[in-house]
Amino acid sequence: MIIPNDPFLGTHYIGKEEQKAAREVLKSKSLFRYHGPNLLYKTDEFEKNMAKYLGVKYVLACSNGAAAIKLACIANDIGPGDEVLMSPFTFIASASSVLACGAVPKFVDIDESMNIDPLQIEKNISPQTKAILVIHMQGQPCDMRKIMAVAKKYKLVVIEDTAQALGSEINGKKAGTIGNCGAFSLQAGKTITCGEGGFLATNNKTLYERAKMYHDNGGYRIGCDYPTWENGKTIFGENFKLTELQSAIANEQLKKINKILKRQKQVYNYITQKIDLDFYHLRPAPKHSELVYSNISFIFKTEQECQKFIKYMNDRGINFNIYCSNLINQFDTFKYQQSWHHSHFPYNISKYQSSKCPKAQSLFKRVAWFSLSASLKKKHLKYIVKCLEDYKNEF
Ligand SMILES: Cc1ncc(COP(=O)(O)O)c(C=O)c1O
Known part of the structure; x- marks a missing residue:
C-alpha cells in the first residue's frame, strides 16, 4: 500500500x-x-x-x-x-x-x-x-x-x-x-x-x-x-x-x-492510542501545550536503531525519515561564514562564534519523523498501526 x-x-x-x-x-x-x-x-x-x-x-x-x-x-x-x-x-x-x-x-x-x-x-x-x-x-x-x-x-x-x-x-x-x-x-x-x-x-x-x-x-x-x-x-x-x-x-x-487542526489531532490520536508508548518514545511536549499535529516522531536510543526502524517502515511504503541531513550550524553559511559581500558582512562586524550543540547533534539522527498528510484515510492509519505493531513484535 x-x-x-x-x-x-x-x-x-x-x-x-x-x-x-x-x-x-x-x-x-x-x-x-x-x-x-x-x-x-x-x-x-x-x-x-x-x-x-x-x-x-x-x-x-x-x-x-x-x-x-x-x-x-x-x-x-x-x-x-x-x-x-x-x-x-x-x-x-x-x-x-x-x-x-x-x-x-x-x-x-x-x-x-x-x-x-x-x-x-x-x-x-x-x-x-x-x-x-x-x-x-x-x-x-x-x-x-x-x-x-x-x-x-x-x-x-x-x-x-x-x-x-x-x-x-x-x-x-x-x-x-x-x-x-x-x-x-x-x-x-x-x-x-x-x-x-x-x-x-x-x-x-x-x-x-x-x-x-x-x-x-x-x-x-x-x-x-x-x-x-x-x-x-x-x-x-x-x-x-x-x-x-x-x-x-x-x-x-x-x-x-479549526477543521484542519482537529483532523490532524484525530489522526495523531488514532495512531498514538493504538501503539505501545513504552516501546515508542514520543517527542515530549511541554505541560499545558496544544500542538499542531503535522507529524509524528519517535526518539530512539541509537542512530542504528533509528535507521533500522526507518528502513523497516520504508520497505512497507511508510516514509519515516530523519528530519534533515544536517543541522544548520553545520551548513557552509556558518561553517565557512559565507558572505555575499567582499567585506565579509555581517561576520566582520558581529563576531560569529561556532557552537557545538552536542544534544542536537545526537538527537536529530535518532528521531524518525513521519508527516501526517491531510489525505491519510482510515485504511492508511490501520496499516501504519499494524506495521508499528509488527516492528515492535519483531525487534
Ligand atoms: C522554522 C521556519 N522558519 C522560517 C521559515 C520561512 O518561511 P517562508 O518559507 O515562508 O519564508 C520556514 C519555512 O519553511 C520554517 O520552517
Missing part, C-alpha cells in the same frame, strides 16, 4: 471557497493591497481576522515567513553587532533572516523536546546577546514560561518563529503571541497557505508601526493614503507586501483552520 506522505496541510483544503475568493479579486482588477479600481481590502480583512484568531492587537501580512522574521528583527532594533540565540534544529531561513539584518545567530542546544533548551539559553548569553529567536519546531511550542523568565532577567527581546506551528498553544495562549513579536509563514507546507506569504503578530504598537513602514519601502500609510515618502519623509525599507490574491486565499484558509 502506498501511504500518503506530504507536509502540505492547508494545501489539501484548497477548494471552492478559495477559488471563488481568488476569482472575485481577479474580477476586481485590484491585486495591490493599497490601490485599485475596485479594491476589496482582502489583506486588511486577513490581518483583522488573524489578529482575532491569535488574540493579538496587530497583525501585519507580508511576503513570506523569512520576511516576517526580518521585520521582527528590524522592528526590535536588532542589527550589526548583535547576537541572536536560536536552536540549530530549524530551517535555514530562521538564521538567514537574522544575517539579513546584519546580526548573527548563536546556536544554542536543544533538549529532548527538540526545541531550544531554556537552561542552555542562560549559559550562552554574552554582552552581544540582544534576542532569543524561539523556534516552535514541527508544530510543537517551546517552553515559553521558562524562556520568558530568562528573557526578562537579562532584558532580551523574544521573537517567536512560528512558521511551523500556527494554531499551537501553550498555557492557554497561541504560540507566536507571547514574545515581543511572532513571525508566521503561509508557505505551501504550513497549517494554512496561500502558496507563499507570511505575517507578523504583536501587541506592541511601536513594533507594528516600525515593521509596517519597513515592509512598505519605509513609508507609512493610514488605510490607503499615499505613503509618507510621497513628501520625502522616508526611512530605509524594502517591499515585503502581500498581494490581494494571496490574502483572499489565506482568508478562506483561516476559516478552515
